[in-house]
Structure formats: structure tokens, C-alpha cells
Amino acid sequence: MAEPKSKMELQFSPPAAIVICLWPLPRLRGRERAPGEPLLKDFIMQSSMAVRRPVGLPVLAPALLLVLALAPVCLADTVYLRDGNIITGTVVAEKQEFLALDLGFTILEVPTKQVLRVEKGKAGKGQTVEPAKPDEKVLYRQAKLKVRTVKELVAEFGEGIVLVKTPKALGSGFVINEEGYLITNAHVIQGETDISVTLFLREGQSFSKRKVDDVKIVAVNPFLDLALLKVKPPEGLKLTVLCFGDMEEVKTGDPVFAIGNPLGLERTVSEGIVSTKARAHEGIVLIQTTAPINPGNSGGPLLNMRGEVIGVTNMKVAFIAEGLGFAIPIKFVKDFLEFREAYAYDKDNPNTGHYYLSPPHRDGQEKGEPDARADKKDK
Numbered sequence: 001m002a003e004p005k006s007k008m009e010l011q012f013s014p015p016a017a018i019v020i021c022l023w024p025l026p027r028l029r030g031r032e033r034a035p036g037e038p039l040l041k042d043f044i045m046q047s048s049m050a051v052r053r054p055v056g057l058p059v060l061a062p063a064l065l066l067v068l069a070l071a072p073v074c075l076a077d078t079v080y081l082r083d084g085n086i087i088t089g090t091v092v093a094e095k096q097e098f099l100a101l102d103l104g105f106t107i108l109e110v111p112t113k114q115v116l117r118v119e120k121g122k123a124g125k126g127q128t129v130e131p132a133k134p135d136e137k138v139l140y141r142q143a144k145l146k147v148r149t150v151k152e153l154v155a156e157f158g159e160g161i162v163l164v165k166t167p168k169a170l171g172s173g174f175v176i177n178e179e180g181y182l183i184t185n186a187h188v189i190q191g192e193t194d195i196s197v198t199l200f201l202r203e204g205q206s207f208s209k210r211k212v213d214d215v216k217i218v219a220v221n222p223f224l225d226l227a228l229l230k231v232k233p234p235e236g237l238k239l240t241v242l243c244f245g246d247m248e249e250v251k252t253g254d255p256v257f258a259i260g261n262p263l264g265l266e267r268t269v270s271e272g273i274v275s276t277k278a279r280a281h282e283g284i285v286l287i288q289t290t291a292p293i294n295p296g297n298s299g300g301p302l303l304n305m306r307g308e309v310i311g312v313t314n315m316k317v318a319f320i321a322e323g324l325g326f327a328i329p330i331k332f333v334k335d336f337l338e339f340r341e342a343y344a345y346d347k348d349n350p351n352t353g354h355y356y357l358s359p360p361h362r363d364g365q366e367k368g369e370p371d372a373r374a375d376k377k378d379k
Contacts, residue, residue: 143243145306153307160240166192172260172300184299219340245308260300293325
């Protein structure tokens with residue numbers, strides 16, 4: 001006599017039935033089947049029969065987890081930024097001005113001009129996507145750090161500022177990556193090849209000096225007064241790296257501070273504000289600041305209150321007024337690093353760079369004399 005069906009009977013779709021029947025199988029994994037244990041075909045046959053008892057959540061939970069585990073894996077898209085950072089998410093929109101990236105908890109709009117390339121994730125059986133290495137041309141990091149006091153920032157990033165010395169000059173510089181690349185001013189090393197760099201390493205409450213004589217000049221741009229150096233870090237030493245900031249976020253009146261070696265006074269910190277972020281000087285635009293800048297500060301960083309480098313200090317107006325210091329905007333430093341091959345230093349030609357000659361003068365006209373045509377126009 002056939003057994004009547006229960007009203008609590010549950011109907012399963014074929015995938016769910018297979019999951020339910022395969023759920024006990026992990027217990028059989030890793031050992032031989034004992035006599036009397038059911039075979040896989042027995043589980044499948046049982047799954048085709050209607051379940052005549054209520055099935056609660058504790059019983060279904062492992063099956064649902066297995067369904068999710070067996071579901072197709074959706075690989076995320078990888079966005080490589082020009083500053084060397086990488087963002088992983090799902091690209092949901094590509095506009096002319098920005099790229100919309102779904103991070104799961106929010107939608108991030110990434111400016112198109114900051115995107116180096118995008119690698120789409122590929123879902124499929126047996127397919128994997130290996131993330132490509134960041135562009136090796138990008139030597140620096142860009143980050144948005146937490147706002148802190150000058151004291152806290154100096155304690156964290158102070159070891160990243162170095163003393164650059166030649167037989168004829170002394171200046172400052174700062175580390176931009178772990179491989180030993182440094183930024184300083186071109187005028188600090190102008191015409192010199194015998195260069196040394198002194199690192200200041202924290203030991204408890206004090207600093208120790210580590211002099212490095214193996215210094216290579218990588219690139220020089222005399223017009224922007226920038227130079228890229230490379231040192232070989234001492235064995236076992238991890239360099240402190242300074243991150244670049246975003247010039248678009250710099251505003252007039254923002255507090256800033258500089259770290260350098262003015263007049264050889266090592267690790268000197270001076271504080272001020274941004275007087276203006278766009279002061280024209282001899283064909284380029286500089287940051288003007290009230291932070292004291294003195295000889296020896298040249299090549300050191302000008303930092304915001306997040307500890308991000310926003311400029312490279314390079315000069316001051318002396319003997320006229322105080323509080324007139326200047327720094328090269330960080331956007332120029334980024335361009336210099338990106339196109340450093342154009343400014344590559346040639347060891348056989350220490351005067352690498354472009355120097356523009358004065359134009360020839362008219363016959364009979366001495367240098368500095370006004371053009372005679374100016375008088376004729378008024379007559």
C-alpha cells in the first residue's frame with residue numbers, strides 16, 4: 001500500500017536537489033568507503049524522491065553556502081593610476097571626465113586624467129586574471145593621509161629627508177621610493193659629480209647619521225631646478241618614503257612646513273602658510289610661502305598638514321624682506337619624473353640641459369640701448 005504524501009513535503013529544483021544530496025559527501029573525502037556506506041548514485045537516487053519531513057534553516061544553510069561557492073566567480077576590474085596606486089572594483093560607467101568604480105560599499109569617481117590603464121576582469125571556467133605590475137615609470141607615491149600635528153608628522157617622516165653635499169655646495173633632498181630615488185634642486189649639484197648623501201636614522205630619542213657616497217645622478221632639469229638622484233641603501237636599511245600630495249587641493253592660507261638643513265643646521269623644521277599657490281617667476285609658477293627658507297633648505301620638501309609633499313623648496317628673497325620663500329609645485333615634479341628620460345644625465349657631458357643664448361643685436365646697437373625705431377614712431 002502506497003504511503004500517503006505529507007503536507008509538509010518540499011519540492012526542490014534539480015540544482016538544489018543535487019546540492020542536498022552532495023552535502024554529506026565531504027565526510028567521505030580523504031578515506032576509502034567503508035562497507036555498507038552509500039555510493040554517489042545512492043545519494044542521487046535519494047535526492048529524486050520527495051522529502052517527507054520538514055527541512056529547517058540549519059539543514060539548508062550548508063547547502064546554500066555550497067550553492068554560493070559553486071556559483072561563477074566574478075573577477076573585479078583593476079584600475080592603475082598614474083601615481084602608482086591600484087584600485088580594484090567593478091567599472092559601472094566610463095565618462096569623458098571620470099570613471100565610475102563600484103567598490104561594494106560606495107561608488108568612486110576616478111578622474112580620467114589620473115587613470116593610466118584599466119584591466120577588465122574575465123569570468124569563465126578555468127580562467128584567472130593575473131594583475132599586471134604597476135607602470136615602472138612611476139617612481140613616486142601619491143596618497144591622501146590623515147591630518148596631524150607638525151610634531152607627529154616630523155616624527156614619522158623626518159627620516160625621509162636627507163642632506164645632499166658636494167665639494168662646493170650643501171642642500172637638502174627627500175626619498176620618494178624604497179629603491180633609493182631622491183629629489184633635490186639642480187643648483188645644489190650643478191657641475192658636480194662627487195656627491196654624498198647623509199641619512200638621519202632614528203635610534204630611540206635621538207638620530208644617527210649614515211653617509212652614502214654611492215650616489216648616481218639620474219636626471220637634471222636646470223630650467224625647473226630639479227634633479228633626480230639614486231643612492232644604494234645600506235644593507236638591511238628600509239628607507240622612509242615621502243608621499244606626494246595633490247596640487248589641486250592646495251589653497252592660499254593653508255598651513256605648511258618645511259624640513260631641511262639651512263646653513264648646515266640639520267633637520268631644521270620651519271612653519272608657515274601658503275601665501276599664494278601661483279607666483280610667476282622667470283617663466284615658471286612657484287608656490288610662495290611664509291615658511292622660512294634659507295640656504296641649505298634647497299631641495300627639501302614643503303609639506304601640508306597631512307605630511308604630503310606639495311612642493312620642493314628652492315629659493316627666497318634675501319636682504320629685502322622676510323617671509324618670502326618659494327617652492328616648485330609638486331605637479332612639475334611629477335612631470336619631471338614621468339618624462340625623466342628627456343632629462344637623463346649624461347656622465348660624459350656634465351652640462352646636460354638646454355641653455356638659451358641672447359639674440360643678436362642690430363648693427364650699431366649696443367646691448368642695452370633702446371631701439372632707434374621707438375623714437376621714429378613718435379615723430
